[in-house]
Every structure is written in structure tokens, then in C-alpha cells.
Amino acid sequence: MFLYTEGGHSIPVVDPVSAADAGGVFPLLWLVIALPLLGATILLLGGRRTDAWGHLLGTATAVGSFVLSTLLLIAMMGREEGDRSVTQHLWDWVSVGGYEIGMDLLVDPLSILFLMLITGVGSLIHVYSIGYMEHDPRRRRFFAYLNLFVAAMLMLVLAENYLGVFLGWEGVGLASYLLIGFWQHKPSAAAAAKKAFVINRVGDIGMSLAIAMFFVTFGSASFTVISANASGAGEGTMTAIGFLLLLGAAGKSAQVPLQAWLLDAMEGPTPVSALIHAATMVTAGVYLVVRSNFVFEAAPAAQTAVVVVATVTLLWGAVIGCAKDDIKKALAGSTMSQIGYMMLAAGLGVYGYAYAIFHLITHGFFKANMFLGAGSVMHGMNDDVDMRHYGALRKLMPVTFLTFAMGYLAIIGFPLFSGFWSKDKIIETALVESPVFGICALIGAGVTGFYMTRVMLMTFFGEKRWQDGVHPHESPSVMTFPLIVLAALSVLGGVLYLGGWIKDWLVPVVGKAPEHELPFPAIVFSLITVAVVAVGVAVAWLTVGKRPIPSTAPTDVSFVTRAARNDLYGDAINDTLVVEPGKALTRGLVSADRSLVDGLFTGGASLVQGLGQGLRRAQNGFVRSYALSILAGVVIVLAALLVVNL
């Protein structure tokens, strides 16, 4: 069922069939979330007794979810196009007054893709972690948190109403906090976890206010109800909701101005970074915007805001990525930038939603691949993350090198690799829809080519710059196996676009619009993009590849480099705009509390004390003055009685 706007855009109404009616594997939908949740529960409650096999159980539950998701995907493909949304009512969750919120799950063409990505890439990261965390005494706990993370993310994408999404949303925030701060004995890791948590709370304010507005406007938070009535709610309301949702999405997806936590989040173990950046967490914001397409279609101003935020972020992240010497932070900058691309596509409306999801999936493959590859490199380099201490690793780590190279070619958009298809379509759509943002995205692609080539050259090529006592070696096969699978997916991810499959697949969720007349054939856009990327790669080759790389970062660098090394002063901006005024406000409140509120109480006490001091003087020890006061009292009482009686 579709609603139509003036422009001929169709906006789908969520109208699912119940899982019991759908039959097949659909009634088992709840197990997809329950399996990893059960894993987390057993591992956390079981304690040390589960140490021996905890990692195996954690991996098994994730793989189990993946198998179930695959079965669901196959079952869904077998259904009619308009009939692919299936809902499952688990129990009545909140029932207050006129509000009825059920614990409902919804699996449709959008969420099934997320299911595949989360459980698939998530399972590979679990397998990889078996090797990566082998010598960590708290490995079982790590797997418990990983399972919790996956379960929360699955809850987020499977919920049928915004309150359910919020449950997963907060669960993801909690799990990311636990995992970023997993090495809590390092103060920097503890601080990074706290920072991620606090900045995410800022976004959550937007999310929770948006939910409140849904309840006020529609009396419900269910996708079904809201999508059916969205057009009748008035543009002002929808714009407000759109902005609030954007704030929430910006927090989770590390979009400007809430981007500062992402780079610090690299303090967590590397598989966590892969999980956060590829399969869970940062994709939640993109999911939210695409899922809320019925809101954004009714709020053009909010859509424009999404595009602006996305464009700023994609350039912001790219610039940061160019200057970082920490391999994980360089990759984190690139994630920020790539999420910017997804948000850009999502902000372009009906034309872009499918490409946003397409890029999200291919990015999930190649970014997980590269993060795990970076972890493999660190594993061989005694956990050193400084790329200036790497160099010439391609011979000693052939599998890591080759798989990383596949991810590299995919992210820069080398023709026929997965990233080529997905990023190309985003840039093409952006150029057609709003050329200014399109050109920014194009520049971003060039910068991507630069910084990824820089990472590649500094890590695997050039001279050896290893520190003393470092003996690089290839990682064990339990770590290289996921790398090989992800590398294959990075190369082949583009098949999702064969014959425009993903676009057609998502039509029941995101709707469709009449095709634009392209000013040039699509191949021209591709050629332009590839040319721009080639320029970026060439610049990297000239500035990084052909020159010797000093093993400590040079300090006499341009202002831009210095700014980029400092995350473009994101922390300084936050400090000046939020933290310092907040502190000043707190100090003001404290002093007001001390002087005003405390003053009221201590003042009252001092008053009584002073009064007592004065009255004490009357106790002077002279019997006759006591007698006088008794007499005076009697006279007063008698006089009073007389007055009353008269």
C-alpha cells in the first residue's frame, strides 16, 4: 500500500501480516534476538565456570542468529513483493491509559538486510575475536558484551515501534560503553567510554523527544500507525520530529556536531571497533533516517538538514583521516566520512534511501575487513598503532595485506569493487539532486582516495620502520579466515546492485519516485568519480609513497594538518560551547545553592541563636528581677482577661 505525494513520490505505509499467518520460519523471528541475548545472559551470570567454553558459546549464538536470518531472507524472497512485511507480537509491553505499546517485531526488506549484515559480519567478528582476545584473561566477558551488542542492535532494527527501537538504541549505547572501556585499567579507555556514553545521551534526548512527539501527535509510536497518518500531521510537527530524529541519528552515527566520541572510541579492542563501525552502532542513525522515511518525506526542511549535516561530516571525517598516524584513528575518520555518504543519500529522500542502505552494507563489509586487518597488523606489531612504526609489512603478512588491499580498493571505489558501485550511485544521485552537495561528495571521494592510499603505503610498503624488539608475523588462521571472507564480500558486494536488485527490493519500505533524466549517461559520472579518486591516489603516492617517512610525526606542518591531527578541534569546540558554559552554570548553581538556599536555613538558625543570646541576658541571677517579671506577667494576664471579658 502506498501514499502518493504531489511529486509522484510513493511513500509506503507499513502494513505487515502477522508471523503466525505467514508461517514457515517467521514465527521463530524472536529467536534472532533471543539467541545472542541468551548467550550474553549465560556468560555474564555463569561467571568463571563458563570461561573454558564461553567464547565458543558466544560465537555459536551469533552464528545461530545468522543461520536463522538467512532462512528468513530465503522465506521472504519467496513471498509476494507487497507481502514481505511480517510482524510478530510477543507481549503487551506498556499499557497506560489510552496508550497500548506491544513488544512487536517487524521484519521487512529493510530490516532483513540489516539482520544479514549484523549477524553475518557480527559472527565473523566473533570468530576473529577468538584469536584476537586469546591471551586476555577476561575473554569470556568480552564475548558476553559482544553478544549483548549484537542483541541490542538486532532489537533496534527489528522493533515495530519507536519505543522498541529506543530499547535497542539504549542497549547499543550500553554495550558500546562496556566494550570501548573494556580495558578499563587504562584511564584513556575509561574516559573514551564515558565520552561515547555522554555524547550519545545528547543524541538520545532528540530521540526520546521525537518519541514523545509521536505519542502526542499520533497517540502511538508504531510504524504502522505513524506511516498511515504521517501526511495528515502538518509540516511543522513533522519538521520538528525530523530534526529531533536527526539529532538522535547524529549522536549514534557520529555526525557533526556529535562526532567527537568516534575517534576516542578506538580505545576499545580492535574487534569492537570493527563491530561498532561496520555492523552495529554507527549504522543505527542511517537506519533510523531510512526507516523514518514517512517522516522525512513530510518534512523537506529536516531532509535538507540531514543533507547539510551529512556533507559537513563526510568532509570533516575525510580531513581528519588524512592526518592521523594512528591506523585505527585514520580508519575511524574514514568511517565518519563514509557514514556521511550514507546520511547524504538518506537525506536525498526517495532517490537515495536504497543507495544509503547499499553503501551501508558494502561499507560494513570493507570496513569490518579493514578494521580486522588493522587488528591483525597490530597483533603482529605488539599492539603498536602508529603507522610511522610500520612499513614493508606486505611480505611478512601476505594474507592480511591482500585482504586489506581488497578493502582498500573497495573503499576508494576502484572500478568493479563493491564500494565503486555504492559510492558512485550516491555521488551520481547527489550531483543530480543538488549539485553543490554532489560536488562536495565528489571532493570527499578524492580525499578518501588520498588518505586510504596513505594508510596503505605507510603500513605495507616503503622502508621498515619497526621499533626494536618487534617481530611482525602473520596472524593465526582463526583471524585470517574472517579476513578472507570479508575480503571476498568487499570485492563482490556490488552484486547486490545487479539489475538494480537492492533498489527494487527496498521499494516496499522506502517507496519510489519517477526516474530522473540524467544530463549525461551514468558512465560519465563513474568516469568523473574514478578520475577524482585517481587524483587523490596520485597525490598520496607523490607525498607519502615517494618520500621517506619520519618515524616521529613532523611538527612543522601546515595549520590544516595540525587541526586535523586535533580532530579539527572537535573537542575544543565542545569544550568552549558546551563544557565550559556547563561548568560555569554548575558553579553558579552551586554558589546560588550555598548563598540562597543554604542562607535561608543557616540564616534562620542564626536568627534563633541570636534571639536566644539576647533572651539569655534576662537570666541575670537577681531573684527580685525574676519576681518583677512574674508580677509583670500576672498583670498582663489579668489585663488580658479583663479586656477579653469586657
Place this chain on the structure above:
Amino acid sequence: MNDVNAYIGLSAVLFTIGAIGVLTRRNAIVVFMCVELMLNACNLALVAFAHQHGNLDGQVAAFFVMVVAAAEVVVGLAIIMTIFRTRRSASVDDASLLKY
């Protein structure tokens, strides 16, 4: 009626003299005597009213007052004696240690 008025008037005068004495004299013995005077002024008023009402309530009360006065004299004179022994003075103003 007029008889009673005279008794009450006398009682008031005696009470006032007693009160003024308590307030103005320093010698503990004299203060004590003034207190007795006030008590007896009260007794006079009680007996006069009893006579006027024609019952014995007031007279019984007067006996109680006398008993109290006697007991008070015993205790009071003992205190005055002790104070006098320690300070060689019977002035009530000298015994002003118990104060703020």
C-alpha cells in the same frame, strides 16, 4: 456586702505592700516576711469570700495556704541560713551566681 468590700480592700492593700516589699527590699528575711504578708493577704481574701458565700470552701483553702506557708518557712529559712553561713550576708542580690 460592704463588709466584704472592706476585707477585700484590706487584702489588696496588704498584698500590694507585700509585693512591693518583695521587689524592693534586699534583705532575705524581710523579703521572706513580705512573701508571708502576701500569703496572708490571700488568706484574708479567701476567708472573706467564704463568709460571703456562706460555705467553707474558702476557709479550707486558707488552711492549705497556711500549711504551705509553714512548710515554705522551714525550707526557706534553712536556705537563708546556709547562704548566710557561707557568705556572711543575707542580701538576695549577693546570691546571684546562678545566671547566664
